[in-house]
Amino acid sequence: MASRTLAVYQKDGTLRNLATAVLSCHPITTLPDDDRSFFKAAADTDYIVATRETIFHPQGGGQPSDTGSIKSSSPGSDIQFDVKSVRKLPKDRILHQGTFTSPAESSSGIFSEGQTIVQAIDDEKRNFHSRLHTAGHLLGLAVRQLAESSIPELGRVTEGKAQHTPGSAAVEYSGLIAGEHKKAIQDQANELVKQGLPVNVFWWDEKTTRSQCTAVPAEMAVPEEGVFRVVEVEGVGSYPCGGTHLPSTRDVGGIVVKKISRSKGVSRISYDITDAA
Ligand SMILES: [Zn+2]
Numbered sequence: 001m002a003s004r005t006l007a008v009y010q011k012d013g014t015l016r017n018l019a020t021a022v023l024s025c026h027p028i029t030t031l032p033d034d035d036r037s038f039f040k041a042a043a044d045t046d047y048i049v050a051t052r053e054t055i056f057h058p059q060g061g062g063q064p065s066d067t068g069s070i071k072s073s074s075p076g077s078d079i080q081f082d083v084k085s086v087r088k089l090p091k092d093r094i095l096h097q098g099t100f101t102s103p104a105e106s107s108s109g110i111f112s113e114g115q116t117i118v119q120a121i122d123d124e125k126r127n128f129h130s131r132l133h134t135a136g137h138l139l140g141l142a143v144r145q146l147a148e149s150s151i152p153e154l155g156r157v158t159e160g161k162a163q164h165t166p167g168s169a170a171v172e173y174s175g176l177i178a179g180e181h182k183k184a185i186q187d188q189a190n191e192l193v194k195q196g197l198p199v200n201v202f203w204w205d206e207k208t209t210r211s212q213c214t215a216v217p218a219e220m221a222v223p224e225e226g227v228f229r230v231v232e233v234e235g236v237g238s239y240p241c242g243g244t245h246l247p248s249t250r251d252v253g254g255i256v257v258k259k260i261s262r263s264k265g266v267s268r269i270s271y272d273i274t275d276a277a
Contacts (some may be wrong), residue, residue, distance in 0.1 A: 004092035006053040009066075010201075010229055013130065013244040015055045018119045019073060023050040025111040028097065038087040039097050049081055049096045049111060055119055056096060057126070058088040062162045063133050063243040068121035070096065072111065078102065079111060092224060128273075130244045133164040134199060135189070135255045135273050137245070139171050141237045142188035143269075144214065151181055157267060159215045164243070170270045177267040179260045185269065186257040196250035198234040203227045213238050 003023050008015060028039060028046045039046070049070060059065040065085040072079040084098040102109040111117065140159050147155035157175030177185075209228040210216055214237030220228075231245055232238035246252060254274035261268045 003050070005050055005094040007088075007092075007094065007242075008053045008055050009057045009244055010242060012055075013201075014247075016121055016123050016126070018053060018055045020051050020053045020117060020119065022111040022113060022115045022117055023052055024113060025049045035089060035095070038089055038095070039085065041085070042097050043099075046084070046097055046099055047081065047110065049083075049098070050093065051096070051117065051119065054086070054094050054096070055121055056083060056086040056094070057121075057129070057244050058086040058094055060088055061241060061243045062136070062164045063129055064165055066121045066126055066129075068119065070111075070117050070119050073116045073118050077115075079109060079115075081111065126244065128166060129164060130246050131252050131273050132166060132169050133243045134245045134249065135252050135271060136162045136164050136169065136171050137231065137233060137239060137241075138189045138192045138249060138252065138255060139185065139257070139269055139271060140239070141214065141233055142185050142192060143173075143177075144237060146181070146184055146188055151184060153178075154181070160266065167272075168270070169272060170268050173267045173269070174265060175267065176262055176265070177260050177269065182257050182260050185260075186255060186271075189255045189257075192233065192236065193249050193252045193255060196248050197236060198248060199245045200232045200234055201245070202230045202232060202238070204230050209240055213240060215239060 026048050028042050028048050029044050056066040068083050070081040079102045081100050082098045083096045086096050088094050100110055143154050157173040157177055160172040160174055162171045163169055209230060228240045229242055230238050231241040256272045256274055258270040258272055
């Protein structure tokens with residue numbers, strides 16, 4: 001339905017506004033079933049808008065969707081679209097789901113193809129998601145550092161999925177992590193916060209990604225462009241990752257390990273962030 005959208009949030013995570021243009025705008029009820037299945041919580045009255053570029057991070061990689069608005073920048077037009085959620089579909093299609101606050105019944109109340117618009121994302125929400133997400137990487141790196149220093153048994157676990165949803169953030173490991181290591185892991189992660197290390201983004205080919213990254217998922221899909229986005233905590237470690245991060249580890253604030261649970265051979269480190277370490 002829509003053409004591919006340039007994922008500007010992956011190039012510059014600091015942007016909160018972006019002027020671009022509409023690729024397509026349709027009632028959600030006209031989406032093919034496969035595409036509609038990405039928007040389970042949507043109402044039939046919602047619309048789907050695709051734009052040439054986007055600063056909205058779609059739900060994925062454990063990070064929730066951004067929310068915000070898309071407003072017409074055409075002279076004399078006050079059309080506004082409230083973005084409730086964003087999904088990335090196959091073939092680099094990024095779709096914004098939401099409602100027009102302008103009357104959608106009139107044809108002038110919705111976007112037309114090629115219309116110039118300005119995107120704005122919810123700044124507070126993005127910052128919080130980026131902090132939670134970066135904290136997840138720091139916990140992963142803290143476990144590795146401890147494995148190489150004071151707690152060698154942590155060298156036997158393998159990093160798995162991560163979830164950066166507010167209130168239920170966690171990093172998972174295959175293998176067992178004893179609950180008694182909770183404080184050591186928390187302290188080590190907060191040490192990385194205090195060091196104020198730069199968080200860098202690189203674009204690497206598959207060979208470099210597999211050989212240089214600290215951990216690579218067992219099944220890593222090769223992007224259509226063949227280039228992987230990699231996030232590095234400078235001097236500590238790197239992961240392939242498509243999410244949004246912070247410029248410095250210090251910006252995380254503080255990390256609290258809530259608990260370490262173990263089930264069916266998988267350990268789960270649940271965590272939260274606080275304003276200061
Ligand atoms: Zn990441």
